[in-house]
Amino acid sequence: MSCTQTILDYGLRAIGYGERLLPRSDFTLCQQFTLIGSGMIWNIYFGLFALMFGFCFAVALAMGKDSPRVLLRKPSEWFIFIFRGSPLFIQFFFGYFVFLSLKPIHPMFESLSAAWLGALIVLFCNTSAYSAEIFYGALKSIPKGDTEAADAYGMSGWPRFKRIVFPTMLRLAWPAYTNEAIFLFHSTTLIFFTGFPARQQRGDALYYASYFADKTFNPFVPYPILAMYFILVTLLIIGVFGIANKRLNRHLPSQARPKLRLRPQIIR
Amino acid sequence: MACYLTTGKHMSLYWSVGTVLLLLAITAPAALMFGFGGAAAARSSFTPLRWFGKTYMALIRGVPDIAFFLFFVIALDQGFEWARHQVLCPDWTDAIRQGNDFVVCAEAKLPQGNAPQWVHEVYGFFVAVLTFAIVFGAFAGNVLFGAMRAVPAAQLETAAAYGMSKRQTFWRILVPQMWVFALPGLSNLWMVLIKATPLLFLLGVEDIVYWARELGGTKNPRFTDYPHGDWRMWYFLALLVFYLAFTKVSEVVLDRVMARLTHGQATAAGEAQRKAT
Numbered sequence: 001m002s003c004t005q006t007i008l009d010y011g012l013r014a015i016g017y018g019e020r021l022l023p024r025s026d027f028t029l030c031q032q033f034t035l036i037g038s039g040m041i042w043n044i045y046f047g048l049f050a051l052m053f054g055f056c057f058a059v060a061l062a063m064g065k066d067s068p069r070v071l072l073r074k075p076s077e078w079f080i081f082i083f084r085g086s087p088l089f090i091q092f093f094f095g096y097f098v099f100l101s102l103k104p105i106h107p108m109f110e111s112l113s114a115a116w117l118g119a120l121i122v123l124f125c126n127t128s129a130y131s132a133e134i135f136y137g138a139l140k141s142i143p144k145g146d147t148e149a150a151d152a153y154g155m156s157g158w159p160r161f162k163r164i165v166f167p168t169m170l171r172l173a174w175p176a177y178t179n180e181a182i183f184l185f186h187s188t189t190l191i192f193f194t195g196f197p198a199r200q201q202r203g204d205a206l207y208y209a210s211y212f213a214d215k216t217f218n219p220f221v222p223y224p225i226l227a228m229y230f231i232l233v234t235l236l237i238i239g240v241f242g243i244a245n246k247r248l249n250r251h252l253p254s255q256a257r258p259k260l261r262l263r264p265q266i267i268r
Numbered sequence: 269m270a271c272y273l274t275t276g277k278h279m280s281l282y283w284s285v286g287t288v289l290l291l292l293a294i295t296a297p298a299a300l301m302f303g304f305g306g307a308a309a310a311r312s313s314f315t316p317l318r319w320f321g322k323t324y325m326a327l328i329r330g331v332p333d334i335a336f337f338l339f340f341v342i343a344l345d346q347g348f349e350w351a352r353h354q355v356l357c358p359d360w361t362d363a364i365r366q367g368n369d370f371v372v373c374a375e376a377k378l379p380q381g382n383a384p385q386w387v388h389e390v391y392g393f394f395v396a397v398l399t400f401a402i403v404f405g406a407f408a409g410n411v412l413f414g415a416m417r418a419v420p421a422a423q424l425e426t427a428a429a430y431g432m433s434k435r436q437t438f439w440r441i442l443v444p445q446m447w448v449f450a451l452p453g454l455s456n457l458w459m460v461l462i463k464a465t466p467l468l469f470l471l472g473v474e475d476i477v478y479w480a481r482e483l484g485g486t487k488n489p490r491f492t493d494y495p496h497g498d499w500r501m502w503y504f505l506a507l508l509v510f511y512l513a514f515t516k517v518s519e520v521v522l523d524r525v526m527a528r529l530t531h532g533q534a535t536a537a538g539e540a541q542r543k544a545t
Contacts, residue, residue: 231331
């Protein structure tokens with residue numbers, strides 16, 4: 001079987017198109033590359049959507065934690081504490097079983113126990129909490145002069161937030177937020193190793209990598225392939241966030257711009 | 269209820285908490301050692317060694333760690349068996365990799381096929397610890413590398429001016445001073461290590477996640493060993509609370525240690541402490 005045929009057969013296997021049966025023996029390099037790459041669709045899906053929705057919620061959470069009102073502050077603090085203080089691995093398990101027990105109550109909760117929605121919700125909460133902490137830290141380090149200037153101009157409420165607080169906060173938080181994005185993508189690999197089932201063997205990249213490793217009993221091929229894909233994704237994220245960083249800091253003299261640096265934050 | 273919570277299987281659940289704590293107790297110093305080695309290698313003046321140290325830290329940080337956990341368990345196991353195979357059966361002629369199989373001679377099997385159960389468990393635990401130490405060693409190495417660079421260069425220059433050799437400078441000047449700079453990073457790493465312990469489950473060790481799944485679940489939908497339905501949710505809630513409490517306690521303790529260490533140091537935090545009193 002030629003390689004293009006394999007790509008046609010298995011390229012979209014992870015989302016259920018193409019050949020139904022996974023290869024069972026005589027694994028070629030091409031098959032491993034294709035299937036693991038097709039699993040990356042899920043990793044990118046989870047990462048991208050959790051990041052997008054999480055961003056909005058994280059800003060709200062950070063503002064809540066900074067709020068002088070107890071009713072807003074306490075829930076945000078607890079939310080952040082719970083999701084940052086416990087392992088993501090356990091959160092996935094817990095989330096899955098909660099969704100599973102919700103299932104009989106109402107057909108509305110039917111799709112929650114499937115990975116595409118349930119895991120996304122857990123991941124969304126998790127990344128919101130982590131990013132909220134980053135944004136909160138940035139919020140605390142906004143130069144006092146900036147907000148004083150806003151007060152002096154008579155800005156308050158929404159315009160003050162939109163034009164002064166939010167851009168400065170984003171600018172200060174951006175390097176740390178880039179790391180958060182990278183590690184969010186890394187943590188998407190946990191999903192199919194927790195409670196969430198991979199129906200009809202539609203799994204993510206690590207799922208297929210470990211499938212090959214189990215079948216061939218040779219970890220030295222599939223995992224490096226997986227590593228290569230993830231390094232590519234990481235480079236892509238650094239590139240995109242770097243462009244955003246440049247735009248956020250475009251008003252500063254070029255020496256004063258903070259450089260993006262990859263710092264470890266690792267598993268959650 | 270109290271009777272139910274003290275059944276034999278629940279006792280194994282409580283024991284597995286001990287397993288987790290034991291893992292933390294062994295892994296933390298081991299990872300620190302790996303990290304120290306990595307950081308020292310990355311600073312070495314011998315180029316290949318420096319490359320080795322830098323690649324080790326960069327590679328493990330760039331790839332999802334769970335992939336490494338899955339990878340190292342098989343790779344280490346096969347590595348050990350391969351090494352023993354080379355030593356114990358030199359006159360073995362067949363290839364070790366036969367298609368999809370990994371075949372070594374019977375004497376080289378680890379653990380031995382006829383070994384008692386506890387040997388298997390201890391061996392599995394040992395591989396898990398080694399895996400954790402390798403992965404977290406890279407992160408610790410990164411922290412220590414940064415801390416070594418944070419030690420004021422003037423200190424090292426002074427040492428050189430006094431005629432100390434490179435080795436003496438490293439051990440007598442650099443290493444004693446770097447810990448203050450490394451502590452915030454290391455305490456962060458400790459928190460991460462705590463949160464990584466449930467991954468033990470993936471390495472095939474019967475840890476708390478395993479028992480929570482086992483005990484909370486029902487054997488099959490209709491007949492069950494346990495006097496309850498699907499309780500996995502509550503078991504995992506208990507685990508969640510356990511981890512939350514654990515991280516909170518460590519946070520408090522580490523804050524105290526940090527306050528102790530910064531006392532009298534010429535850093536911003538030390539200065540703030542001085543002003544406060």
